[in-house]
Amino acid sequence: MSNDSQGLDFSTVIASTVHDMKNSLAMLMQAHSQWLSRLPAAQAQGPEQAVVEHEFAHLNGMLVQLLGLYKLGVNQLPMCPDYHDLDDFIGGLLASNQPIIDSREIIARYEIDAFNPLGFFDRELVGSVISNVINNAIRYAGHALLVTVAEQGEQLVLSINDDGPGYPQGMIDRQADYVQGINLHTGSTGLGLYFAERIAALHERNGVRGRIEIANGGALGGGLFQLYLP
Amino acid sequence: MLVYSQKSFLIVDDFTDFRTSVRSMLREMGIRDVDTAESGETAIRMCGQKRYDFILHDFHLGDGKKNGQQVLEDLMIDKLISHEAIFVMVTAESSQAVVLSALEHEPDAYLTKPFNRLGLTQRLDKLVQRKTLLKPILQALDRGRPAEVLLACDNLCKQDPRFAPLCLRYRADALGALNRHEELERFLKAILANRPTPWAYAALGKLLFKRGQAVQAKEIYEQAIKAFSMMPGLYDGLADVLAAAGETRRAQSVLEEAVRLSPLAVRRQMQLGKLALGNADFDTSSRAYRQAVSQGQNSRFKDPESNLGLAQALIQKNVGNGLDARTRVELNQVLGDVAKEYTDDQGLQVRARLIKATGLAQAGDAETAAKLTEAAVARLENMDQFFSAETALAVAAQLQQLGQEAAGTAILKNCVEVYGDDASVMQSIAKLTDDPTILGAGNEAVDLNRQGVRSYQAGKVGEALEQFRRALALQPKNISIALNTAQALLRMAGENPSSAALEECRACLAKVAGIPNTDPRYERYRKLRIRAVGS
Numbered sequence: 001m002s003n004d005s006q007g008l009d010f011s012t013v014i015a016s017t018v019h020d021m022k023n024s025l026a027m028l029m030q031a032h033s034q035w036l037s038r039l040p041a042a043q044a045q046g047p048e049q050a051v052v053e054h055e056f057a058h059l060n061g062m063l064v065q066l067l068g069l070y071k072l073g074v075n076q077l078p079m080c081p082d083y084h085d086l087d088d089f090i091g092g093l094l095a096s097n098q099p100i101i102d103s104r105e106i107i108a109r110y111e112i113d114a115f116n117p118l119g120f121f122d123r124e125l126v127g128s129v130i131s132n133v134i135n136n137a138i139r140y141a142g143h144a145l146l147v148t149v150a151e152q153g154e155q156l157v158l159s160i161n162d163d164g165p166g167y168p169q170g171m172i173d174r175q176a177d178y179v180q181g182i183n184l185h186t187g188s189t190g191l192g193l194y195f196a197e198r199i200a201a202l203h204e205r206n207g208v209r210g211r212i213e214i215a216n217g218g219a220l221g222g223g224l225f226q227l228y229l230p
Numbered sequence: 231m232l233v234y235s236q237k238s239f240l241i242v243d244d245f246t247d248f249r250t251s252v253r254s255m256l257r258e259m260g261i262r263d264v265d266t267a268e269s270g271e272t273a274i275r276m277c278g279q280k281r282y283d284f285i286l287h288d289f290h291l292g293d294g295k296k297n298g299q300q301v302l303e304d305l306m307i308d309k310l311i312s313h314e315a316i317f318v319m320v321t322a323e324s325s326q327a328v329v330l331s332a333l334e335h336e337p338d339a340y341l342t343k344p345f346n347r348l349g350l351t352q353r354l355d356k357l358v359q360r361k362t363l364l365k366p367i368l369q370a371l372d373r374g375r376p377a378e379v380l381l382a383c384d385n386l387c388k389q390d391p392r393f394a395p396l397c398l399r400y401r402a403d404a405l406g407a408l409n410r411h412e413e414l415e416r417f418l419k420a421i422l423a424n425r426p427t428p429w430a431y432a433a434l435g436k437l438l439f440k441r442g443q444a445v446q447a448k449e450i451y452e453q454a455i456k457a458f459s460m461m462p463g464l465y466d467g468l469a470d471v472l473a474a475a476g477e478t479r480r481a482q483s484v485l486e487e488a489v490r491l492s493p494l495a496v497r498r499q500m501q502l503g504k505l506a507l508g509n510a511d512f513d514t515s516s517r518a519y520r521q522a523v524s525q526g527q528n529s530r531f532k533d534p535e536s537n538l539g540l541a542q543a544l545i546q547k548n549v550g551n552g553l554d555a556r557t558r559v560e561l562n563q564v565l566g567d568v569a570k571e572y573t574d575d576q577g578l579q580v581r582a583r584l585i586k587a588t589g590l591a592q593a594g595d596a597e598t599a600a601k602l603t604e605a606a607v608a609r610l611e612n613m614d615q616f617f618s619a620e621t622a623l624a625v626a627a628q629l630q631q632l633g634q635e636a637a638g639t640a641i642l643k644n645c646v647e648v649y650g651d652d653a654s655v656m657q658s659i660a661k662l663t664d665d666p667t668i669l670g671a672g673n674e675a676v677d678l679n680r681q682g683v684r685s686y687q688a689g690k691v692g693e694a695l696e697q698f699r700r701a702l703a704l705q706p707k708n709i710s711i712a713l714n715t716a717q718a719l720l721r722m723a724g725e726n727p728s729s730a731a732l733e734e735c736r737a738c739l740a741k742v743a744g745i746p747n748t749d750p751r752y753e754r755y756r757k758l759r760i761r762a763v764g765s
Contacts, residue, residue, distance in 0.1 A: 023322050027247070029344040034251050060344070076491075078460035080428055083395040088356035096349035118395050120425050124340065205425070 015070040022063045029056050050103035054138065057100055061132040065195050068128060072198055079125065079202050083118040086149050090158075093131050094147065100138055101145065108145040119149070119156050121203055121229050126158075129196045133160045133225045136192065140164030144220050154205075156229040159218065166216035166223045175214055196227065205230040234354070238263040238280065242273045242301070243288040243320070248343075252286060255347040270296035270304075271528070277310040284354070285311065286341070289321040296528050297494065303335050304530055313368040316357050363393065367400050376404035395425075402433055411441060428454065428461045435467045439474070447471050462488040466498060469505070478509050489518070496522050496531040503539045512547035519543055523564060534571070534578055537564040541585045545592060553593040561589045576613045577621070580606050584628045591632065599632070607637045616648055616707075616744035617641075619655040626662055642668055644707070648742075651676045651710045675704035679711045686718060694718050702738060709751055712742040716758045735762040 032052065036044045071077035090110045094101070101108045130147075137145055141162035148159045171178070171190075178190045179197035193212065200210035208230040218224030239261055241252050249266045256264050265280075267273040270291055277285075285305075289298040296304070298319050305311045319337035338357055341350070361368065366385065370378035383397040383404070398421060405414040418434040421427070431454030438447035451468035458464060465488035472481035485502040493499070503519035506512070519540035526532035541564055544557050553561070568582040583606035591599035607629075617625060622645040629638035642663055649655040650672030660669060682697035698715040705711060716735045723731040739762055745755050 019322075026322060026343045027245075030247060030251050033344075033346065034247070034254075037254065076460060079458060080461065081425070082427055083425075085356060085360065088353075088360075091356070092349060092352050095352035096345060098348045099346060116392055118392070120395075124342075 011070060011073065015067060018063050018066050018070070022060070022067070025056070025060055025063065029060070032056070045103070050100065053100045053103060054135070057097065057135050058139075061128070061135050064128045065132060065192065068125070068199070069191075069195055072195075077125070077202070079122050081120055081122045081203065083120055084123050085117055086112050086114060086119050087117065089119070089123065089127070090130075090147050090149060093127060093134060097131070097134055097138065100135075104138060104141075106138060106141050106143055106145055108147075110147040110149070112149045114149050114151045114156065116151070119229065121156075122199075125199045125202065126227070126229070129199050129227065130158060130160065132192055133196070137162040137164070137223060137225070140166075140223060142222070146219055148219070152228070154230065155208075158227040158229070160223075160225045161218040161220040162222040163220040164222040167214050169216075172214055172216065179212065196225075200227055200229070203229050234259055234261045236263075237261060237283040239265070239284045239286070240273060240276060240282045241266045241286050242268075242270060242291070242298075243286075244268050244291045244295075245288075248288070252350075255350055258347055259351055270298065270301035273301055274304050274308075274310065277305055281312065282315060284316045284318070286318050286320055287337075289319055294528065298337075299335070300529060302337055306335050307530070313371040314361055314365065316354070316361060318353070318357070360396070364396065364400075367397070371400070376407035379404040380408075399429060402430070406433070406437070411437065426454075426457055428458045428464060431458070432461075432463055432467055435464070435471070439467070439471050444471055444475055448475075460491060462492040462495070462498070465491070466501070469501065473505060478505055481505055482509055482511065482514070486514070493521065494525060496525045496529045496533070496536075499525065500531075500533060500536045500539070503536065503543065507539060507543050507546075510546075512543045515543035516540060516547060534568045534575075537568045538578075538581055538585060540564050541582075541589065545585070545589050548592065553589060558589070558593060561586065565589075576609060577615055577617055580609050580613065581621070581625060581628075583609075584625065584632065587632055588628060603629075603632050603634060607634060610637065610641075614744050616709075616742075616746055617645075618746045618748055619645060619649045619652065619658070622648075623655075623658050623662065630662065639663070639665070639668065643671065646672045647705045647707045648709055650705065650708060651679055672705055672708070675701040675708060675711060678704070679708070679714065682714060682718070686714070691718055691721050695722055706738075706741045707744075709742045709745055709749070709755070712738045713751060713754055713758060716762060720758070720761055732762055 036049070068077060090112065094108055094110060097108075134145070134147070137160055141164045144163045146159075146161040148157075148161070150157050150159070175193065178193040180194075193214065196212045200212050203210035210227070210229045212228070213226045215224045215226070216222065234256075239256055241249050241256075241264065243249050243252070243266075246268075249268070253264050253266065265276060265282075267276055268291075270287070273285070273287065274296075276282075287298045287301060291297060298321075302317055302319070305317070311317065316339075317337045318339050318341050320341050320343060322343050338361075339353060341353060345353075363386070366382035367379055370376075370382050379400055383401045386397060387394045402414060402417060402421075405417060415434070415437060418430050418437065421430040422434065431450060435447050435450045435454065438444075438450060448468065448471045451464055451471060454461075454464045455468065465484050469481040469485045469488070472478070472484060482502065482505040485498065485505060488498055489495075489502055499518045499522035503515045503522055506515035506518060509515075519536050522533070522536035523540055526536060541561050544561055545553070548554075548557060565582045565586045568578055572578045583602050587599040587602040587606065590596075590602065610625075616622075622641055626638045626641040626645070629635075629641065642659055645655065645659060646668060656669070663669065678697050678701035682694045682701065685691075685697060686694035695715070695718040698711060698718055701711045702708070702715050715738045719731050719735045719738075720727060727735075735758075739755070739759050742755065745752055749755075
């Protein structure tokens with residue numbers, strides 16, 4: 001190692017620790033679900049169970065995001081776009097969140113209104129962004145969640161709608177600051193927006209970069225998150 | 231949910247808990263035929279005995295074990311799984327696995343841990359749907375018929391043009407296999423103009439380089455790395471182009487970048503060791519070769535050249551300083567492994583001994599070094615196999631260094647005879663000797679051979695044959711001349727060659743039977759031999 005003399009590089013320490021935390025969390029989740037499957041139904045379901053599942057997913061999403069931000073920082077986030085089946089992609093993201101969605105008694109559905117069954121993007125990166133947004137929407141949603149995919153000109157638009165109270169007005173007004181990383185003080189949501197914007201911007205075609213947008217209203221009247229991919 | 235009850239599954243993971251958990255998910259899906267393995271080595275054995283429809287393979291199975299990518303490569307190259315089978319790479323962190331993957335062999339899907347039954351079912355359903363859609367293409371691939379692959383791609387695109395993107399890669403591979411180079415080049419360029427992907431860049435770079443368009447290949451790779459800076463396979467391609475153009479320093483630094491991104495790659499480490507050795511950067515070289523040797527233990531790309539390279543780098547690193555105890559132990563180990571494992575390969579045996587002797591001489595044990603050298607020289611005299619030009623020159627230099635001038639000169643003379651028609655080999659030989667009797671030994675034959683080629687191309691085969699025969703009489707072990715003579719003989723003889731013609735043909739091919747199988751002319755030699763012996 002050539003930079004031994006400079007002492008510990010703290011961001012590398014965090015990154016490797018987060019990597020271990022993620023593995024550890026995966027084992028924990030695995031063990032937990034096996035344990036649950038052996039419990040009688042009455043005990044396996046309950047409000048605590050919903051919290052545990054949701055927070056597991058939330059923690060996992062945050063760790064993935066943290067690793068992603070670290071890699072963005074050191075310019076090592078691998079970007080490998082390809083064609084992916086949109087139905088498979090969105091369906092998969094919802095399926096992996098289904099237990100939480102069920103335990104919160106939310107009805108989640110998705111609509112794909114695109115001529116092309118295939119979209120062109122990095123599945124892992126966009127998947128981690130959308131998964132975090134879905135997790136967030138589940139937290140604030142009343143009873144409904146809707147993911148839509150549509151084409152707008154040459155762009156693919158992924159929208160996540162919920163029927164909750166929506167984003168705080170201040171956040172919507174200052175979203176440009178969040179996505180530029182200027183104001184990250186409102187905790188994980190702000191950081192999430194920043195991460196989402198960076199991932200979106202890695203997708204570029206003929207000089208057009210991907211981007212994100214947040215708003216209130218949308219199809220379900222609550223929060224609306226949109227990801228544009230060129 | 232699709233019906234999986236008739237399907238066979240293999241779960242590969244080193245954690246018992248994980249295997250149990252996935253097995254119970256599969257049970258809930260109604261799947262009964264589920265096998266498990268705790269290592270990739272076991273998985274490969276099992277795939278040799280049973281055809282699995284689905285393989286769920288963990289990427290990282292512990293240090294010193296094959297990882298999921300290596301297992302996938304082994305299964306594909308050895309045709310132990312059908313193209314119709316579904317291989318899912320299970321990872322803790324998928325972005326890492328992507329970097330470590332090779333562009334040639336990608337899994338059907340990555341699945342990030344943790345996942346639940348619904349997530350798994352949904353993924354599998356979709357993969358089955360896709361494979362069903364692509365079935366005609368996949369079956370043609372299993373049969374090894376690229377022309378049928380193209381036809382199947384055309385049919386699918388006609389059925390539903392929206393699925394055309396799924397065919398891109400199959401189509402490119404098939405065009406490559408059919409040597410339809412111009413078409414492939416246009417096709418890849420169109421892909422890159424529309425939606426650039428790392429694999430399309432790599433394929434175009436490789437194609438251009440193969441067709442001698444090194445400058446364009448270099449540009450493509452540089453453009454590719456700008457767009458996809460985390461894909462090590464692109465760096466490998468650029469390094470190849472640079473090395474071939476003689477820019478060995480830049481090639482080395484490009485490969486060092488690739489190794490930083492993805493150090494687990496036997497061939498990449500070996501290539502870096504070789505470049506660094508040539509650049510006299512012995513620290514980098516020994517480090518890279520050491521990695522190649524240790525990673526090679528569980529890889530199909532294990533190569534004794536890495537052992538010999540490591541030994542060379544260690545010795546040269548310490549020139550003038552003797553050898554410390556640790557280095558001596560390492561030298562004995564890596565050279566001993568070659569001597570033990572490749573007993574049938576005379577060339578390797580000789581080279582391992584010569585390198586060992588050089589090490590001993592450097593460590594101050596002149597007596598043992600001399601004995602070992604003599605034994606190696608004796609083996610050398612009885613060797614039927616030709617060294618490649620590169621190896622021959624390395625051995626000659628080593629012999630000179632060990633004070634075996636005569637043996638070194640013999641190797642050089644032999645090298646002039648075998649490869650004398652290759653100007654670049656002659657240039658390298660000139661660096662080791664300025665003896666005009668060696669350097670000029672092949673001139674007359676090479677000149678006659680050149681005249682022969684000209685006559686042959688002009689359609690004067692009889693004249694060509696006479697020129698080749700005269701050249702061959704001067705330098706009977708020259709590979710090019712021998713192959714040219716054999717070809718002219720067969721051409722003259724026509725449909726029903728006389729036994730005398732075949733006899734002569736066999737005789738001249740027998741003289742060059744020692745041609746290394748790494749030689750670019752090996753395939754031509756093999757085909758001529760079949761015709762000379764077979765008919």
